[in-house]
Amino acid sequence: MAEQSIVGPVGKVGMSANGDRSARARVVILLLSLALALSIFLSLTSGASDASAIRVIRDWLTEAVPIDAALAARDRLIVYDIRMPRVLLGVLIGAALAVSGAVMQGLFRNPLADPGLIGVSAGSSLGAVAVIVLGTTWLAPVTLALGTLALPLAAFFGGLAVTLLLYAIATRHGRTSVATMLLAGLAIAALAMALTGILIFMADDRQLRDLTFWQLGSLGGATWPKIGTVGPVIVLALAAMPFLSRGLNALALGEATAGHLGIPVQRLKYTAIVGVSAAVGASVAVSGGIGFIGIVVPHLLRLAIGPENRYLLPASALLGASLLLLADAVARTIVAPAELPIGIVTAVAGAPFFLWILLRKRGIVDL
């Protein structure tokens, strides 16, 4: 076994000879908090327009009467109604995807597990695509009744439906078989993608354009009402995750041993599954398919601070949020005034990284 490759670099900071990495983890979390603050500042101040967030904030702080009222009003509009919701959405979704990845990996005891893997994202996509394509025909009553909420809700329930179906398939006599769940998840994801494919086949040209952009992922649709819809779901799901960290640590030794250590394993699994599908469903609903955050972020952090979930989960939230904001800044500015779908940015950066993990772990990864 290639021990060095699974262990990764062991730095000198905080990793003292006694094997306690908590001091280092706290330092990393502090640095990541600063990085997130910096990313938020950068995102607010950069974009296709030359609107100055600094000036807006200064005017607001000093209650000064701006010299050019029209320009100030335009800047305020851009900063308050375009950049701020977008930044907030980026933070929420980056955190949600990264933490969901970390929790899934803990649950499946596999560093390659990802919400995309068990079909949650595919289920959410199916729900959203159904609304885009069938919204004016079969599903017209639904879309009329729900208005702009129809798409996020459909994506959310699509993800939840897949998760509950999976849970029903994989659970027998109160015990969940992770292997069954993983394999069933692959099958259900394939089915959901096939159904999505049928819908895409039925779509007209205008819908196709919508679909493509949505499937590639973008934070471009960020508005305050959308944040009002999915924000509370994501915040609630994220708030529940820290309570799982102790149980997920124990689960690293296997389900039976976690039970012997006093962890109510079934309840842990159920909470994790519902929390992850809520967070991922809500994220996919507003931003489409943004890949690789859920797998890259926890993996990087495990190399730096170890797999202890008490630190891994908050650090994942911070790094996921920062990385997504940076990816979004790239997406917004690299082809300005046009915009690249953010899913392309995360995939271009994330896919090679994923392959690198696979190559390093070749031979010891077993599903």
Place this chain on the structure above:
Amino acid sequence: MIEARDISVAIGNKRIVSHVNFAARPGEVTAIVGPNGSGKTTLLKALTGELSYAGTVLLNSRDLSGMKPAEAATLRAVLPQSTSLSFAFTVREIVRLGLISGRSGVLPGEDARLPERALARVDLDGFAGRFYQELSGGEQQRVQLARVLCQVWAPVLEGRPRFLFLDEPVSSLDVKHQLIILNIARDFVRRGGGVVAILHDLNLTAMYADQIFVLHHGQLAAAGSPADVLKDELIEKVFDCRLKVGVLPSANMPFVLPQSAA
């Protein structure tokens, strides 16, 4: 005290353990022996609540099936035959997991030092900073034992005895460490706890066990003290090979000498 009445366990359609009665008292090392596939591990998993069973298991007179995991975790700790790990934990991080239930039984604030003390007991001084996956199989097994010891560090908590369930604790160890681990078990029962261990080495069983339960084809073939149970005829029949049971005169202790396969 652990008491199991009329325990049967089936996995799928196959019945692995049939109508076994079992008891383990505090102050004693209780060994479960038997050939491969005789149902030892399955019986142990029923006794720890890991597998569902027909019959009754009582843990300190309380029905195990009605017990929450957290409560059972304060009364007993379990060492599995092997533990695979998916992430790069350090040895200290693994051992510290034994403290999750929060009832090690030492004074508050001393918990933090337990991992080091437990590692010293299993002869792994200075291993806390190593990565678990870098260790040999025998060292990994001793790390897991250190974790288990942390969970029930005090053999008696609030007047109630606590139990160690050990599934082949010494099978992957060299002889020195076999003795070290079994001495830990003896020390645990001397201080009022109880130990249930699956053992393969009949001589070590004779040296360290107070009670022996012999399983054969999922049924109880014999139970009693080493002197009662370790008899040529029974052991030859159960293990299906020729062997000679003698008695060490100096210690009045039985020993088993294999002769040849049947």
